[in-house]
Amino acid sequence: MNVSESIMTSFGEFLRSLREGKKLPLRKVAAVLDIDPSTLGKIERNKRKPNTELIEKIAKLFRIKEKKLRIYFLSDKIYNDLIDEENGRRSEEHTSELQSHSFISYAVFCLKKKKKTK
Numbered sequence: 001m002n003v004s005e006s007i008m009t010s011f012g013e014f015l016r017s018l019r020e021g022k023k024l025p026l027r028k029v030a031a032v033l034d035i036d037p038s039t040l041g042k043i044e045r046n047k048r049k050p051n052t053e054l055i056e057k058i059a060k061l062f063r064i065k066e067k068k069l070r071i072y073f074l075s076d077k078i079y080n081d082l083i084d085e086e087n088g089r090r091s092e093e094h095t096s097e098l099q100s101h102s103f104i105s106y107a108v109f110c111l112k113k114k115k116k117t118k
Contacts, residue, residue, distance in 0.1 A: 011072040012046040018062045019044075033057050046076065 009017070019029050026044075030037040033054060042048035050058070055073060059066040 009072070010046050011050070011069070011076045012044045014069075014072050015058065016044040018058075018064070022062070029061070032061055049073070049076070 019026065026040055027037045030040040033040065034057075035054065039048060043050055043054075050073065055069050056066055059069050
């Protein structure tokens with residue numbers, strides 16, 4: 001995975017790509033992680049956030065550094081915090097941009113818009 005792919009990938013998308021890359025069914029991964037398959041599905045769809053213990057288990061299961069998973073998790077958190085902060089203040093144009101792009105894309109969008117208004 002290159003840098004641009006990682007910027008555009010949420011925690012859930014990254015987790016799903018790990019699971020699918022190993023050709024593991026969701027229910028089997030959920031069983032190993034000791035969680036309900038519906039919970040894992042929600043995490044993969046970014047409808048639910050994992051706790052610290054679960055992040056540790058995922059890192060061990062897929063033999064990746066826990067730090068990498070935490071970066072994805074924290075990036076999602078920052079992105080969601082920014083959306084919450086912007087709530088009520090953004091135009092429809094901003095809303096569309098937020099819904100279709102990652103935090104980084106949104107930041108670039110805002111910088112470009114700022115340059116246009118100067």
